[in-house]
Amino acid sequence: MTDHHDIFAGRESQVRSYCRSFPHVLTTGLGTLVRDTEGEEYIDFLAGAGSLNYGHNDPDMKAALIEYISGNGITQGLDLHTVAKGNFLTAFEELILEPRGMDYRVQFTGPTGTNAVEAALKLARKVTGRSNVIAFTNAFHGGSAGSLAATGNRHHRMGGQGLHSVTRMPYEGYFGNGVDTSEHLAQMLADQSSGVDTPAAIILETLQGEGGLNVASSEWLQRIASIAAEHGALLIIDDIQAGCGRTGTFFSFEDMGVQPDLVVLSKSVSGFGIPMSLLLIRPELDQWLPGEHNGTFRGNGHAFITAEVALRKFWSTAVFEETVRQRAAQLHDGLTEISAMIPGSRVKGRGIMQGLDVLDENVSTAVRQTCIANGLLIEAAGPRDEVIKIMAPLTTDEATLDRGLEILRAAVVEHLEGSRTRELVG
Template sequence: MGIYKDIESNVRGYCRSFPVTFKTAKNALLTDDQGTEYIDFLGGAGTLNYGHNNPKFKEALIEYIESDGITHGLDMHTEAKGAFLETFRDLILEPRDMNYKVQFTGPTGTNAVEAALKIVRMNTGRSTVVSFTNGFHGVTQGAAAVTANGYYKKSIGMELPGVQFMPFDGYLGDFNTLSYFEKALKDKSSGLGHPAAVIVECIQGEGGLNVASKEWMQGLQDLCKRYEMLLIVDDIQAGCGRSGTFFSFEEFGIQPDVITLSKSLSGYGLPFALVLLKEELDTWSPGEHNGTFRGNNHAFVTARRALECYWADDTFSKSVQHKASIIRRRLKEIQAEHGGQLKHKGRGIMQGLECANGEVAGKITELAFTRGLIIETSGSDSQVVKILTPLTIEEDQLLKGLKILEACIGDVMAEQISKAS
């Protein structure tokens, strides 16, 4: 372990919560170099929706590599890219009546957000983008600007212009925050002006599993249309099935102007990101937003296989919804056990429990790790214990993980009560 402390930057984060050396992984089970097994409720922070080392994807990737398929091709045409595009069109876009162009950006979600911010500003000729309280969109300069959490902004070292924040759904209790947003748009002295676009997550992952309602999202799209603002949905963490449908906004019946995808898009944990934009917005000049690694051919192979294996019909979506209902039921039961001390958050397999503060949530996740469960926190104070397990987790393993979590919560809450008395 000394090599990491000696030579790796202080910026390392997750390894501080899980201080072991991991060696192997299969679906939702991780094994360290001492042979200790851990149930994975982190899932690569939402990058491993289809589990670790999915055998269906591994087989396709090995076959591609052994055939000397193109590894790196900039944005040139390759068989792997063409096959992915055809499959994405046939299984994702056309069945949902979505007419979008596909832009391959640099391989990270934050680069997809950077591209999205540039294209909405180019198309409108306006600079301001509206983001929301507790939103998280990445840590590069533009993406950090539309991220609400000050922790991620401070390292930029300068003021980040071009962004105004509005309250997310539920931020002000039962008050409809879109009413405030519209009042600010109408009032020429509000300081808001005429924004180019709005960027939003339907489920705020890092922000604490805050969920936008159908009515609020439909109202937001309507507001954008009436005030000629473009709507960006950041589906980097909540997309690729985590909500129970491929896109987190499907049940809302909306069609954003721009959509960002990454994390589980490759299916295998390989870096891969893209932007979906309505055809009339595709005003880029060739190479205007480029990058040496835009379009990862190995990821094209595994992403295509993921679509073929899991999205040719609704079987997988229904299984995700079934597991999500199990998680919801168990979390609600745990919440009831502890009265008003915990609050259920999230939807799909992106749920958790909000604790009184980050200290309590941190103790729960620390104890869980000692008992063989890898789980992290989110929220402005890291106060939400957050489940992001692979969607493919076996049901018995899911139940076992939830049982460990329940016991850890019980022990920590009992300790809190003992201290208070």
């Protein structure tokens, strides 16, 4: 088999990142397992950064997609009416919105999450006539100009120009326990001399994925929602990574006592890793003029097909949600056991979006490198990549999850033993 490393190194942009820690050339994937050109198998705790919540190559989605392509189904329809889109919308209404008492219009944006965030920010500014947006520390909302302005991470922001019209506020827990950052926001907006303009929107993630698995409490989120309503600002919840079941429920916020004005979804909406993004809009806020916001690839027929199968297969009963909760508890127990081995470390996150904050990016890097060498594909999060982050497919079975956790535990043990040896030698 051809060795492609030279073409990657010589022709692909320097911007590539994941492959720098995982240089193996992948060939196939099924469920939670992937294989490389050497025939080596890896447990995938990355899952396409959350775009493969249902694992690699789900057989039912694959069969439906092959049948659709073989029948010359519409691949690209812009915003024309297609049967595939109609079937998806019907399933989304019947299985997601109606059972949760939600009433949202569905806007199909460009294919990636940042496209949907841009649409949300643009609509909020149009509806309110304001320009300022409140975003939070450690947030990640995308890499295009408007989304990047709302992103906190300096590494991502350094390449951007003209990142303005966003006011940064501290996320829950930013100043440690005992400091209610929602009251900081309330005071800043109430004081006409604070220098903070009344916002068009407040945008947040209930679980900050890239920011280090920081979790918002229901109480804090409800207070933020009430502040937004008090000032006539729209509440935007970015559920790009935490949505589609990642926290145990389809939406990360649905058990938290809030109804956002706008909801952004992407990543696992298609269920198959095919690009697809949605903006959910409360009907009275759907004030777009025809064509006022568009995108060529907002009518991905292949994504509609697999997305409908994903909804009908996994969300027509409560069985899948219960299974995800069981795996989440298993993951938390395993990480808690490993955390006890590392002084000062802690478990963060919720659902099957949890991780281990080891405090030191060098420890995180060393442990993850050992994991990869032993057959586990795993990533990092946090301002300095100090959080070892687990994003296994939600369909991962109990035994495979245990195998992955055992590889992580062994890597931690190896690092700790190596550190002790170095201390003795030193």
